[in-house]
Amino acid sequence: MDNWDEIRTAYQVARLGTVSGAAEVLGVHHATVIRHIDALEKRLGVKLFQRHTRGYTATEAGQDLLRVAQATDDQFSQLSARIKGRGNEVSGELVVTTIGGLSQLLVPILAGFQAEYPDVQLRYLTSMRLFRLEYGEAHVAIRAGSPPQQPDNVVQPFLTLKSAIYGSREYIDRYGMPDIPNRMAGHRFVGLDDQASRAPFAQWMRETVPAHQVVFRSGDTRAVRQAVLSGVGMGFLGTYERTDGGDLVEVHPPLEEWESRLWLVTHMDLHRTTKVQAFLKYLKDHTEHLRDEVV
Amino acid sequence: MDNWDEIRTAYQVARLGTVSGAAEVLGVHHATVIRHIDALEKRLGVKLFQRHTRGYTATEAGQDLLRVAQATDDQFSQLSARIKGRGNEVSGELVVTTIGGLSQLLVPILAGFQAEYPDVQLRYLTSMRLFRLEYGEAHVAIRAGSPPQQPDNVVQPFLTLKSAIYGSREYIDRYGMPDIPNRMAGHRFVGLDDQASRAPFAQWMRETVPAHQVVFRSGDTRAVRQAVLSGVGMGFLGTYERTDGGDLVEVHPPLEEWESRLWLVTHMDLHRTTKVQAFLKYLKDHTEHLRDEVV
DNA sequence: TTTTGCCATTGCATTTCCGCACGGAAACCG
DNA sequence: CGGTTTCCGTGCGGAAATGCAATGGCAAAA
Numbered sequence: 001m002d003n004w005d006e007i008r009t010a011y012q013v014a015r016l017g018t019v020s021g022a023a024e025v026l027g028v029h030h031a032t033v034i035r036h037i038d039a040l041e042k043r044l045g046v047k048l049f050q051r052h053t054r055g056y057t058a059t060e061a062g063q064d065l066l067r068v069a070q071a072t073d074d075q076f077s078q079l080s081a082r083i084k085g086r087g088n089e090v091s092g093e094l095v096v097t098t099i100g101g102l103s104q105l106l107v108p109i110l111a112g113f114q115a116e117y118p119d120v121q122l123r124y125l126t127s128m129r130l131f132r133l134e135y136g137e138a139h140v141a142i143r144a145g146s147p148p149q150q151p152d153n154v155v156q157p158f159l160t161l162k163s164a165i166y167g168s169r170e171y172i173d174r175y176g177m178p179d180i181p182n183r184m185a186g187h188r189f190v191g192l193d194d195q196a197s198r199a200p201f202a203q204w205m206r207e208t209v210p211a212h213q214v215v216f217r218s219g220d221t222r223a224v225r226q227a228v229l230s231g232v233g234m235g236f237l238g239t240y241e242r243t244d245g246g247d248l249v250e251v252h253p254p255l256e257e258w259e260s261r262l263w264l265v266t267h268m269d270l271h272r273t274t275k276v277q278a279f280l281k282y283l284k285d286h287t288e289h290l291r292d293e294v295v
Numbered sequence: 296m297d298n299w300d301e302i303r304t305a306y307q308v309a310r311l312g313t314v315s316g317a318a319e320v321l322g323v324h325h326a327t328v329i330r331h332i333d334a335l336e337k338r339l340g341v342k343l344f345q346r347h348t349r350g351y352t353a354t355e356a357g358q359d360l361l362r363v364a365q366a367t368d369d370q371f372s373q374l375s376a377r378i379k380g381r382g383n384e385v386s387g388e389l390v391v392t393t394i395g396g397l398s399q400l401l402v403p404i405l406a407g408f409q410a411e412y413p414d415v416q417l418r419y420l421t422s423m424r425l426f427r428l429e430y431g432e433a434h435v436a437i438r439a440g441s442p443p444q445q446p447d448n449v450v451q452p453f454l455t456l457k458s459a460i461y462g463s464r465e466y467i468d469r470y471g472m473p474d475i476p477n478r479m480a481g482h483r484f485v486g487l488d489d490q491a492s493r494a495p496f497a498q499w500m501r502e503t504v505p506a507h508q509v510v511f512r513s514g515d516t517r518a519v520r521q522a523v524l525s526g527v528g529m530g531f532l533g534t535y536e537r538t539d540g541g542d543l544v545e546v547h548p549p550l551e552e553w554e555s556r557l558w559l560v561t562h563m564d565l566h567r568t569t570k571v572q573a574f575l576k577y578l579k580d581h582t583e584h585l586r587d588e589v590v
Numbered sequence: 591t592t593t594t595g596c597c598a599t600t601g602c603a604t605t606t607c608c609g610c611a612c613g614g615a616a617a618c619c620g
Numbered sequence: 621c622g623g624t625t626t627c628c629g630t631g632c633g634g635a636a637a638t639g640c641a642a643t644g645g646c647a648a649a650a
Contacts, residue, residue, distance in 0.1 A: 001375040002321070004299035004367075020627065026297075029609045034629070044375065046382040047564040051447065052429035053616045053627065059431065059564065060387055061378045068374045072299075072367050079363045080296040080339065083356040087341040092355055134347035136354065151645090152346065269342040269354065315597060324639050329599070348597065348646045446615095 003043075009036035010048055011069030014062050018055035090275045091119035097131040098124075098142035101221035105240060106142075109286045113279060120275070133267040139276050141265040145198055148263060154271040158262040158283075159290055162254040163201045167234040169247040178234065180252045181208050188233030193219040201236040201258040240290055298338075304331035305343055306364030309357050313350035385570045386414035392426040393419075393437035396516035397557075400535060401437075404581045408574060415570070428562040434571050436560040440493055443558060449566040453557040453578075454585055457549040458496045462529040464542040473529070475547045476503050483528030488514040496531040496553040535585055 001007075012022035013033060023030035037056075041048050048062035058066055086092070098106060103126065114122050131137040134152055147155050165180065171188075178187045191214045192202050205214070216232045218224050228235040234251050236258070264283070270276050296302070307317035308328060318325045332351075336343050343357035353361055381387065393401065398421065409417050426432040429447055442450050460475065466483075473482045486509045487497050500509070511522045516533075523530045529546050531553070559578070565571050 001371040002303075004303045004371070007371065008297075008299045018627070019629095030628075031610085031630080032608055035607080044378050044382075046378050046568070048378075050429060050431045050562055050564045051628075055627065057431040061381055064377060064381075065374060068370050072370065075363050075367065076296040076299070076302065079360060082359060083339050083341050083343075086356055086359075087339075134345060136345045136352045267345055269345045273341070313597070314599095325598070326600080326640085327638055330637080346598075350597070 003040070006036045006040040007065065007069055008073075009033055010040055010062070010065055011073065013037060013049065013056050014058040014066035015070070017057065021055075088274050089119070090117045090278045092275070093121050093123060094140075094275060094279060095123045095125065095131075095138040096140045096142070096279075097138040098126055099144050100126045100219065101238075102126075102142065104222070105287075105290075109283060112286065113282045116282065117278065133265060136267070136270075139266065139270050140279060143263045143265050144260050146261075148265055150265075152268045154266045154268055156264050156280075158264045159287055161260040161262060162239040163236045163258045163260065164239055164250055164254045165234050165252040166228055166237045166248045167251045168229055168231040169249055170231040171228075171234065172249050172251070174231070177249075178251060184209065184213070187213060188216075189214045190216040190218075190224055190227045190233045190235035192221075192224070193217040200260055204258060205236070298335070301331045301335040302360065302364055303368075304328055305335055305357070305360055306368065308332060308344065308351050309353040309361035310365070312352065316350075383569050384414070385412040385573045387570070388416050388418060389435075389570060389574060390418045390420065390426075390433040391435045391437070391574075392433040393421055394439050395421045395514065397421075397437065399517065400533075400582075400585075404578060407581065408577045411577065412573065428560060431562070434561065434565050435574060438558045438560050439555050441556075443560055445560075447563045449561045449563055451559050451575075453559045454582055456555040456557060457534045458531045458553045458555065459534055459545050459549045460529050460547040461523055461532045461543045462546045463524055463526040464544055465526040466523075466529065467544050467546070469526070472544075473546060479504065479508070482508060483511075484509045485511040485513075485519055485522040485528045485530030487519070488512040495555055499553060500531070 009022065009026060009032075012025050013019060016022050016025065019030045019033045019037075023033045026033065037049060044061070046061045047059055048065060049056040049058055096106075096110065103124075107124070110122055110124060114120055125131055125138065131141065133141055134150070142158060144161075147157075175187060178184050189205065189209050191205055191209075192199065194202070197203075214233075216224075216227045216235075218227065221238075224235055225237055225241060227233070228237060229248065237248070239254055264280060266276055266280070304317065304321060304327075307320050308314060311317050311320065314325050314328045314332075318328045321328065332344060339356070341356045342354055343360060344351035344353055391401075391405070398419075402419070405417055405419060409415055420426055420433065426436065428436055429445070437453060439456075442452075470482060473479050484500065484504050486500055486504075487494065489497070490501075492498075509528075511519075511527045511530075513519050513522065519530055520532055520536060522528070523532065524543065532543075534549055559575060561571055561575070
């Protein structure tokens, strides 16, 4: 049963009883309607209508088709309404994927967004592997580094994370303030676990700090921060983390080369949807102060 | 939501995940599939798929469509099977319309037909008004008189009903054998109630027998027969009725001008169906002896 | 890393489909 | 009873949908 349009045509004829009426409803010429009916009947090998001078009367087969197609028409109308509506409402799942270590910054914002749009179910993914927007695994991705070049993605700048080297007051009191990068001998560092990390400051650290001086490594930035706070050693922390309580001393101010540019990435096909737009707007509105600060 | 074919296309893409696969299943070119999807999405204003190099992945809207269209496809398949099958099976309603007075001949045949095809529901209509085949009011009509000329009807000769004048033995004993049409004075007749009846013998009677000699009229041929049997008067009876028990005397043998030609009429659109064909065959097979007899 | 295969996309040629107009027939209406 | 309306049926020219083939991109295999 291919060619669903012919069924639709036959449905209108069965419903209205005339070819002309069906043609008007369908917005086509009545000749087209006749041809559709003829083709459909030929393919089925059964007459759907009896032709007479006042119109078409459905045979038993035609009445059967009428019932089925009526239901189909209803279904499609509802489907259309749902789909069209869904484009303009903020509901359903919203999947956000990001690099690790931004939870502290993002989760409160996500919570606020969810409060504003209660119909949204949020999924916040910070997996090791890169979630792929093109397969629909996420609606919005936050990526770091150089601007992603995927062709089907819409990329826009998000934040520039400034990092500085911090140490705990306790550590400074004990080991003195290091003169970076000139005289760091005898000092201890806390760093990222990922040896291949492409974070700018991680690269700097690999090049500048001898490996044996990095006495604590972790993939979790909160663990890194905790380690610095505990006086294990100095380490890079995002400047946005500084405001959190804790007795931290800035050992070296932020350098431009340590900055990590963040990008908001969405798939082209989803970027225009109201849901994604609403989220992006909310996200930008609630990170404004950070952007001002770091620019 | 017009253009159901595009929904069908989108359905296959959602089901198979690739444009190429859908194109193969649908028996069209890739390009056509892409254009269908693009058009549908444009009309809905919502993306149904996310495009990537390995194929198309359905968005939430696309998955919704998938579910609905899946059900539709099932429905249409079943519909098609029903319709195609119905063309080749003998079931459902079968409406036969006929002139009055053939019940005695036809009903036993109808009963036999129904016994042979138990899935058939018979309707046997002998209404005053002419049921119109072209509006689908009946599958088969039995008409009398000159061959019907309706353009969309399939007409074939059925039987030739021979009529003769009968009287009861009692009547003949009392009034003597009349010499028809020469000396009928003093005789009594039983006739049809319908003054305008176009039955040949009714016409003959109107012209030949003075109205006051027709002492019993009825529209029901069985009543007429009963009246003749009861000795009310002479009357026309079909020769096929003669075999029935009863003490009848043929007052005048059948004349050609009294014959009533019967026609089997079907509407073109229904004539080819197995159901109608089966009925016509059964009808002919079981009236063969009558045909032989009257020719 | 190179190769191979699969897949979407796009411009161009073609065919199919559609709209138009005319004809004809039946019913409706004063 | 004749004019009028409302249908359906069909040949023909044009337009829209389709098929074709070339292109490019990505990923898995070699």
